[in-house]
Amino acid sequence: MIDFQKQLECVGSYDVVVAGGGVAGIGAAIEAARQGAKVLILEKTGLLGGMLTAGHVSPPLGNFVKNTMADELLSAAQYVYNKGRSHDMEQMKLLVTRLVEESGATVFYGCSVADVIKKDGIITHAVITTQSGLKTVAGKVFIDATGDGVLSYLSGEDVQYGREDGLVQPMSIMFTIENVSPEQTLICFHEEMDTALKKGNYLQLCKDASKNGELPPTVNIVRLYRGVVETERMVNATQANGFNPLLPEDLGKAHALLRRQIDQVVSFLKNNVEGFENIRIKQSSDGVGVRESRRVTCEYIMKSEDLLDGKKHPDVIVHKAAFCLDIHNPSGAGQSEQEGRPRNCKPYDIPYRSVLPLKTDNLLVAGRCIGGTHRAHSSYRVMNTCINVGQAVGIAAAISVKENVLPRKLDYKKIQAVLTEKGVDLFN
């Protein structure tokens, strides 16, 4: 076994090390830094924001509680909640970079977490890739906000993957089209919208095209969200099934397939929908969008029943999370075979226990890899919920360092007190 501590140069020492500068990671880092911690973000790409920026995903959904990090971010981005508009990706890149910089957190771009040094249940260092080879960074508390649960997996935590048959939700590449005729107001969020066109019905057109080969067999709905301006639509349609997003070879194959699908979807829209004749692609996700991969086994595993019933928890850290069970079919087109259609959840709590993994005492998780089942994950994975989990975890990490208490031993009431002080309602 390689002795990393002896062989690798340590390039910094921080109170809180956040692996992944995506949606949850920026929430965690900004808040931990605001609470006075010396924070480092390790981000494998060259951009902060994850799916919110590089992933070209919008609109942010799931938790609209006042004074939370999601509220702050979306208000600053002048995002109009009720109109359900997609946000401007370039503005968002600027905004998240500025907020992180102003918080005082340091960012290492182009650095993947490749391993950890762990002793007696405590991570002392993350091993990172750099342009000068492998290095280490030291930390007191570590946060896994990689989406894929990378840090937890490398730390020896138990993880779960997909549903019982081992399949995960499909990967997609989202993109924006421009040049839609201003007279054409067609919007299609989901399978149950009224989408009557002058000639026929849009949803039926999609289904027919999927059957006759004009669209791929896995694409029987081309969702069209409001763009930044009336003549744009954000398109959520492409779908790569049966690939494992943790395997580099599968990612390569899925990426190529999804780029081909974009071409097919654009041709379908041009040829079949009035007002879409002159559309062109404006922007797309940098890489493949991963809906689901690892979920870390934590002290509490959220279940779909908890969400459907709107379960409350004494150790609530995110209150009134609200989004349906949105399971894109792992083995075909549309929604999951078991579900048929998304089922609504009642506003539910996310407990502190669901961010505490079992085997590492100074590790917290945030974002889509927190503790939950495949079905529960399909709801709490949305971005407002992820960033607010990140915020709470950032507070937990900062207090742990300040008071020299391991996150597992931390009194959750202290996290709640900081959120309440900020005006976040956790109980009503």
Ligand SMILES: Cc1cc2nc3c(=O)[nH]c(=O)nc-3n(C[C@H](O)[C@H](O)[C@H](O)COP(=O)(O)OP(=O)(O)OC[C@H]3O[C@@H](n4cnc5c(N)ncnc54)[C@H](O)[C@@H]3O)c2cc1C
């Ligand atoms: C196609 C698609 C459509 C979606 N639609 C919506 C929607 O309309 N509304 C909504 O609210 N949500 C939507 N979601 C869900 C939502 O975008 C994600 O679940 C959410 O962004 C997850 O946040 P996260 O912080 O856990 O992960 P991410 O935002 O993916 O961030 C993870 C970050 O970690 C970095 N990273 C990964 N591994 C490492 C490593 N080893 N070392 C260093 N850095 C690493 C990544 O580069 C990334 O920046 C969609 C998701 C997909 C894929």
